[in-house]
Amino acid sequence: MLIANLIIMIGFIGIGIKHFVVKPIQSITDQLSVIQGDQIDLSKKIEIKTNDEFKELVLAFNDMLETLKGVIGVVRDSSNQxxxxxxxxxxxxxxxxxxxxxxxxxxxxxxxxxxxxxxxxxxxxxxxxxxxxxxxxxxxxxxxxxxxxxxxxxxxxxxxxxxxxxxxxxxxxxxxxxxxxxxxxxxxxxxxxxxxxxxxxxxxxxxxxxxxxxxxxxxxxxxxxxxxxxxxxxxxxxxxxxxxxxxxxxxxxxxxxxxxxxxxxxxxxxxxxxxxxxxxxxxxxxxxxxxxxxxxxxxxxxxxxxxxxxxxxxxxxxxxxxxxxxxxxxxxxxxxxxxxxxxxxxxxxxxxxxxxxxxxxxxxxxxxxxxxxxxxxxx
Missing domain, CATH: 1.10.287.950 (Methyl-accepting chemotaxis protein)
Incomplete structure (x- = not known):
């Protein structure tokens, strides 16, 4: 009986990990693949619907993309000049x-x-x-x-x-x-x-x-x-x-x-x-x-x-x-x-x-x- 409960608990934990960890990571990975592409598209943003540490990670990453976009723009202008x-x-x-x-x-x-x-x-x-x-x-x-x-x-x-x-x-x-x-x-x-x-x-x-x-x-x-x-x-x-x-x-x-x-x-x-x-x-x-x-x-x-x-x-x-x-x-x-x-x-x-x-x-x-x-x- 204890083993059965343990198995059920592990199953719920696995489902929770898949929903709250694996799924957000997979979403972020898919969006990163779109951004990477043949040409790194800094105009796109990563979107996530969670309110946990993953959202903070995505917001920080989006800020980094915005900063990088500005740097690339400055570098492009400087390069053209x-x-x-x-x-x-x-x-x-x-x-x-x-x-x-x-x-x-x-x-x-x-x-x-x-x-x-x-x-x-x-x-x-x-x-x-x-x-x-x-x-x-x-x-x-x-x-x-x-x-x-x-x-x-x-x-x-x-x-x-x-x-x-x-x-x-x-x-x-x-x-x-x-x-x-x-x-x-x-x-x-x-x-x-x-x-x-x-x-x-x-x-x-x-x-x-x-x-x-x-x-x-x-x-x-x-x-x-x-x-x-x-x-x-x-x-x-x-x-x-x-x-x-x-x-x-x-x-x-x-x-x-x-x-x-x-x-x-x-x-x-x-x-x-x-x-x-x-x-x-x-x-x-x-x-x-x-x-x-x-x-x-x-x-x-x-x-x-x-x-x-x-x-x-x-x-x-x-x-x-x-x-x-x-x-x-x-x-x-x-x-x-x-x-x-x-x-x-x-x-x-x-x-x-x-x-x-x-x-x-x-x-x-x-x-x-x-x-x-x-x-x-x-x-």
């Missing part, structure tokens, strides 16, 4: 090496040119004397140009003021044109009213004429007693005909006025367009004059600077003549120094060759480091 830097250094050393070779070749030529330069000093001295005279003449011309530019600036300022006045006048013309257009519209309205009145007068005259005709007929029927009345009716008829004629004349005159008003409106509108274009053109002219004014201001300043520079050049040319003796001595020293430079350049070339070899080794190490880093996946 190292690769870029070695390429730049390699390119720079090649350029410097080439430059040092050119310097070595040029130093010999420099010694020859130094001797020729020494011979040219006396000629330069003579040219500087002539140049000093030319600078003085230029200084005088600069003074004259400065005065002319100031006069030009004043003219441009006056022109700008005139354009501003023209712009103001054009605005007044535009206002008056609009008023004229409004007055012509009122005149056209009155003309139409006059035509209506003339038409009414014509109609009244026709009716009066008809009444006068009827009165003449009645007067004729009345005999001798209606003769006086017939004369009056005839005069009334004549007045009616004259009124009709006058009304027609008024209508013709008003029609001509209306036609003239229409033409005047059209011409006024065209004038208004021309005025608007003129305003635009004058505004553009004002802007152009403003630009000219600014340009002239710049010219005045530049000419003043040239004048000042000419004065400085006169002083400088006199100093240069005094420095030529020092230059002659310096050229002699330069000729002696070129030999030392040639020797130093050869030593520099040898050092650059050594640096190039070291850079090649660093490039090789950088490639190997990149290969190693790319075995890790961080995202």
């Amino acid at each position: 190292l690769t870029t830097s070695t390429r730049e250094v390699s390119s720079s050393t090649e350029q410097v090496n080439e430059a040092s070779r050119e310097v070595s070749a040029n130093t010999n030529q420099l010694a020859i040119q130094a001797e020729e330069g020494f011979k040219s000093i006396s000629e330069v001295n003579k040219e500087l004397v002539d140049l000093s005279g030319l600078i003085k003449n230029s200084q005088k011309k600069a003074v004259s140009t400065h005065e002319n530019s100031q006069h030009t600036f004043q003219l441009a300022s006056d022109g700008k003021e005139s354009v501003d006045i023209v712009i103001d006048k054009m605005g007044n013309i535009q206002t008056k044109t609009n008023e004229t257009k409004e007055h012509i519209a009122i005149l056209d309205k009155y003309s139409k009213e006059i035509i209506g009145i003339a038409q009414m007068i014509s109609e009244i005259a026709e009716q009066t004429n008809l009444l006068a005709l009827n009165a003449s007929i009645e007067a004729a029927r009345a005999g001798e007693g209606g003769k006086g009345f017939a004369v009056v009716a005839d005069e009334v008829r004549k007045l009616a005909e004259q009124s009709t004629d006058r009304a027609e004349n008024v209508k013709e005159i008003v029609n001509k006025i209306t036609e003239t008003s229409s033409k005047t409106v059209y011409l006024t509108e065209e004038s208004q367009k021309e005025v608007e274009e003129g305003v635009k053109a004058v505004n553009l002219a004002g802007q152009s004059l403003e630009g000219i004014l600014q340009a002239v201001q710049t010219v005045v300043k530049d000419v003043k600077d040239i004048q000042d520079a000419s004065n400085e050049n006169i002083t400088s040319s006199e100093k240069i003549v005094g420095l030529l003796d020092s230059v002659s001595e310096f050229i002699e020293q330069t000729a002696a120094s070129t030999e030392e430079v040639s020797a130093s350049t050869q030593e520099t070339t040898a050092s650059l060759d050594t640096i190039t070899d070291r850079v090649d080794e660093i490039k090789k190490m950088s490639v190997e480091l990149n290969t190693t880093v790319h075995q890790f996946k961080t995202h």
Whole structure:
């Protein structure tokens, strides 16, 4: 019985170990296999649902993976920067090496040119004397140009003021044109009213004429007693005909006025367009004059600077003549120094060759480091 209980207890213990120990270990092992893979994937995390020491172990391992991911990222960035830097250094050393070779070749030529330069000093001295005279003449011309530019600036300022006045006048013309257009519209309205009145007068005259005709007929029927009345009716008829004629004349005159008003409106509108274009053109002219004014201001300043520079050049040319003796001595020293430079350049070339070899080794190490880093996946 005791043995049976012991066997049962061992069975439960085995089940417990399998559930609480073997199963979590197997889960961790499986997830580690996924992380390992062909490429170490540091972006994955190990997950476990227990709350015992295994969870603490997994959390610590995940923290280690996060830290390792950061380290790998830094190493990758540093490796890429190292690769870029070695390429730049390699390119720079090649350029410097080439430059040092050119310097070595040029130093010999420099010694020859130094001797020729020494011979040219006396000629330069003579040219500087002539140049000093030319600078003085230029200084005088600069003074004259400065005065002319100031006069030009004043003219441009006056022109700008005139354009501003023209712009103001054009605005007044535009206002008056609009008023004229409004007055012509009122005149056209009155003309139409006059035509209506003339038409009414014509109609009244026709009716009066008809009444006068009827009165003449009645007067004729009345005999001798209606003769006086017939004369009056005839005069009334004549007045009616004259009124009709006058009304027609008024209508013709008003029609001509209306036609003239229409033409005047059209011409006024065209004038208004021309005025608007003129305003635009004058505004553009004002802007152009403003630009000219600014340009002239710049010219005045530049000419003043040239004048000042000419004065400085006169002083400088006199100093240069005094420095030529020092230059002659310096050229002699330069000729002696070129030999030392040639020797130093050869030593520099040898050092650059050594640096190039070291850079090649660093490039090789950088490639190997990149290969190693790319075995890790961080995202």
